Amino acid sequence: MTTESTKPLIQIRGLTKSYSQTTALKNVDLDMVPGQIIGLLGPNGSGKTTLIKIMNGLLRDYSGEILIDGHKPDAYTKSIISYLPDDNYFSDWMKANDALKIFEDLYADFDIAKALLLMKRLDLNPNMRIKSMSKGMKEKFQLCLVMSRKARIYILDEPIGGVDPAARELILDIILNNYAEDAIVLISTHLISDIEKIFDDVIFLKYGELAMHKNAEQLRAETGKSVDEVFREVFKC
Numbered sequence: 001m002t003t004e005s006t007k008p009l010i011q012i013r014g015l016t017k018s019y020s021q022t023t024a025l026k027n028v029d030l031d032m033v034p035g036q037i038i039g040l041l042g043p044n045g046s047g048k049t050t051l052i053k054i055m056n057g058l059l060r061d062y063s064g065e066i067l068i069d070g071h072k073p074d075a076y077t078k079s080i081i082s083y084l085p086d087d088n089y090f091s092d093w094m095k096a097n098d099a100l101k102i103f104e105d106l107y108a109d110f111d112i113a114k115a116l117l118l119m120k121r122l123d124l125n126p127n128m129r130i131k132s133m134s135k136g137m138k139e140k141f142q143l144c145l146v147m148s149r150k151a152r153i154y155i156l157d158e159p160i161g162g163v164d165p166a167a168r169e170l171i172l173d174i175i176l177n178n179y180a181e182d183a184i185v186l187i188s189t190h191l192i193s194d195i196e197k198i199f200d201d202v203i204f205l206k207y208g209e210l211a212m213h214k215n216a217e218q219l220r221a222e223t224g225k226s227v228d229e230v231f232r233e234v235f236k237c
């Protein structure tokens with residue numbers, strides 16, 4: 001029986017996306033249920049960002065179907081997804097405080113007090129100009145914004161790529177402790193060994209095709225290996 005909590009919040013069927021010469025996604029089927037942190041893994045060019053962009057309604061010319069809470073990507077699905085892109089989207093003139101105000105205006109579910117608290121934990125000054133932040137500081141700041149929304153789905157594209165190893169643990173702790181129990185957190189990353197302990201499920205994409213979607217604990221039990229080791233075997237890296 002499908003209960004409310006096991007009913008997929010994200011359903012993808014036969015998803016295919018081509019860019020002129022390249023097929024970035026081929027016939028991908030995926031179900032994602034609430035209450036899970038899911039690792040979206042694959043080597044460079046395997047289609048992770050393409051999938052994330054389609055989920056966020058940023059790419060529309062695909063074939064197949066993607067339903068998020070029963071809706072094709074649209075204004076409603078944007079309102080329930082909190083998205084951390086892998087690039088910086090702020091203007092040069094902005095201070096952190098300005099971005100906080102913009103988030104407050106844009107998203108009804110944004111909790112500014114929470115964002116300020118997370119910034120304090122990460123030693124970020126709200127009066128700092130975003131342009132003057134280092135790459136790692138910008139990443140931390142964007143994560144504070146994104147995790148301060150009470151969203152049903154969080155999509156984090158490389159959330160710890162630019163931060164130093166010492167801060168990574170703190171960031172993982174912030175991710176783990178700041179999403180609702182019935183939300184989905186989808187994390188795309190190359191730093192598998194650093195993050196895998198927080199994954200419930202892992203998805204492997206290989207040349208745009210779904211190579212695996214499995215419970216991380218089950219994968220480790222079946223293979224006697226870490227997710228990182230299995231990944232290196234599958235992708236020979």
Ligand SMILES: Nc1ncnc2c1ncn2[C@@H]1O[C@H](COP(=O)(O)OP(=O)(O)OP(=O)(O)O)[C@@H](O)[C@H]1O
Pocket residue numbers: 019020022023024042043044045046047048049050051
């Ligand atoms: N705008 C574009 N125009 C043409 N081809 C593209 C475009 N964006 C992506 N591609 C191609 O689609 C494929 C998938 O790219 P995508 O960015 O989705 O991979 P990725 O798994 O996110 O890679 P990475 O780990 O390097 O970020 C690649 O072959 C890439 O060259």
